[in-house]
Amino acid sequence: MLGTLTIKNFALIDHLQVSFENGLTAITGETGAGKSILLGAISLILGKRADLSSIKNSDEKCVVEATFAIENYQLQDFFKANDLDFEKQTIIRREILPSGKSRAFINDTPVTLDVLSSLGEQLVDIHSQHQTLQLTDNNFQFQVIDAVAGNDALLKDYAEKLALYQTTKKELKKLVDFQQEADKEYDYNSFLLKELESANLKEGMLEELEATYEQLNNVEEISENVSHALQVLGEEQMGTLSGLNELKAIFNKLSHFGTSYKELSTRIQSVLIELDDVYVEVQQLEEGLEADPQQLEEVNAKLQLIYSLQKKHNVMEISSLLEVQAALAEKVSKTENLEAEIKTLQSALQKQEETLDALAVKIHQQRTKSIPTLKSHLESVLSEVGMPNAKFQIDVITTEKYFANGKDELQFLFSANKGGSFNELKKVASGGELSRIMLAIKSLLAQYMHLPTIMFDEIDTGVSGEVSTKMGVIMHQMSKKMQVFTITHLPQVASKGDVQYKVFKEDINGVTSSQMKQLTEEERVQEIATMLGGKDVSSSALAHAKELLLKKV
Known part of the structure; x- marks a missing residue:
């Protein structure tokens, strides 16, 4: 207060x-x-x-x-x-x-x-002459009936279930719309995905293939140079290894003449070991060098496929192609699973409708039961305040549509005069009559609500x-x-x-x-x-x- x-x-x-x-x-x-x-x-x-x-x-x-x-x-x-x-x-x-x-x-x-x-x-509820127009509002009329009917708990439960139903309905529509669009693109996306999957793409693959291609494509030139390198390293008279062995022998003899000679002898030994290892690897390279036109053709085909995929998807790296492949796989998978998701949501929606319908029936029954009490009170109060012939015709009609407060439509009709026809309040009640009707309603609400x-x-x-x-x-x-x-x-x-x-x-x-x-x-x-x-x-x-x-x- x-x-x-x-x-x-x-x-x-x-x-x-x-x-x-x-x-x-x-x-x-x-x-x-x-x-x-x-x-x-x-x-x-x-x-x-x-x-x-x-x-x-x-x-x-x-x-x-x-x-x-x-x-x-x-x-x-x-x-x-x-x-x-x-x-x-x-x-x-x-x-x-x-x-x-x-x-x-x-x-x-x-x-x-x-x-x-x-x-x-x-x-505070300030009731002015202007607010009397609220009487003609359908939502307010429902509030009055529901107050008398004691529908608060039912309406709260209904509102929560309706919110869930509307969310599910939106999700279902979103999935159905997505399915329609996805179906149009499914075949094309599947083709692109299979094309990428058949390439067996891996990180670093492009660099490896390009190196292999360069080797196979230039095998003769590489072979000549490797052979020459082996000659330089291993020729008996003038090869690098021969010269180093001779240097090693010389400084071995000199090593006892001082630490400087001994250190040089050690360093020559290290170089000799390293160069000997190089010689072995060059030999292995020479042995592995072999012209293979078929492998060259296969490597070139793989490279051209990758270049073609990069151009098609407007990317420069294998990693980017793999990202495209993953995105396409997700789209294709989602499209393939949409039907099951849609059926699950449809089933949930049907159960939610059944729950809402059951609540709406209870709300409707309570409203119907409360109408005689509401009419009796209003007509009695209005009779006391100078409207003895005032009558109401109140009907709640069940529909198939879900409204915020149930599935009912309301007809709240009024007649001020004996034998007069019933019509909407705003059409037949004067300002003074509306004020008295509002007072009657507020006095009734005071009995059912903590106003x-x-x-x-x-x-x-x-x-x-x-x-x-x-x-x-x-x-x-x-x-x-x-x-x-x-x-x-x-x-x-x-x-x-x-x-x-x-x-x-x-x-x-x-x-x-x-x-x-x-x-x-x-x-x-x-x-x-x-x-x-x-x-x-x-x-x-x-x-x-x-x-x-x-x-x-």
Whole structure:
């Protein structure tokens, strides 16, 4: 419930601080006194966008702050999800700076307007004449029926299952669409894959083949040079090995003449060993050299195949071709496995449909069962508020389509006059009738739901006399289960308030300012008498006012 409200530098209000209690609070005042300003300030607290023109003194910031008792509102999860400190007495503050920048705080933590608005919806329901149009909205009508039907748990379960169903349906469509495209490319991708697989590609293969090709293609020239190298190394008279052996013998003789000769002898020995090893390897090369036209042709064919594949796939490396091969293998495999995946999803979708259908049937049955109660309450309340011939025709019709709240379509028809035909509310109900219907609905919802604080902004417009008295009684009954505010011009409604506040203007130092004060019992008598008979209060008006205040219900 709303506990305190502080307003600074907003519209015609310099500074206002007021405390509220539970029950029914009546707010009265002359037209233009500032009742709408009060609602405007509360709307800022609830997340409405700020307007720089709302600042009274453009050199100072505007501040609106409210305290709410939220212990029984089950809002712990909301506070946790938004990383906010949960306090039983939660403070919401809104600031509008002279620059036009707006800031919002929940328990001194800065929040976005979206977060503030989401919390505000769960704290205060401001019912204005404009909101009466909500009555004609199909979603709102369903909310009313489902509240009476007690469908909360079923609808939550249905919503979770519907979300899963929609996800599965999207996945299935994506797979089917992919299959249609993949089927077109499957044959071509398979051909490309087989072509790459037949090449038996491996890392380093290209360099190895190119080296083999160069050797086979130049075998004669290589053979000549290798033979010459063997002659240079191994010729008996002038070969390198022969010369080194002779040097080795010389320095072996000299080694005992000093360390220098001994070190040279050792180094010549090392060179001789290395060169001898080189000689053996060159011999092996010579033995392995052999012209092989067939192998040359095979190597050349492999090289041309690789060059052709590189050109076709616009790559330069074997590793890149292997990546292309892996991607093609994945595409081909996925296409081949699509049918099984699609069948699996189709089976899952069918089971999900069966679950949804079963839930939708339960929701429909509960709705159907609740309609007589809903009709009876609405028609009874409307009869009390001056619409004795008001009748409703409410039908829920099962369809094949999955909606967000089941599979039903709703016909919520109304007739205000005896023997009149039924039609949609927006077509046959006047503004005053819609207001009374909304009051009847809110009074019903108060019995089935834990509603937030509700503010009726002149919901009694267009009614008077006994009807307005009945409307006041209904609001007072609602206030036994929730905090109710009513902004009214009617004394019959104002008198039903547990407390009454008056909004008025006063001029201070030539500046007009809106004020608000809680009336004493004597002041209430005077205010209601004024509402009954005007500024010149008669004794009969005072007597009538006292009588109204004595009859709360």
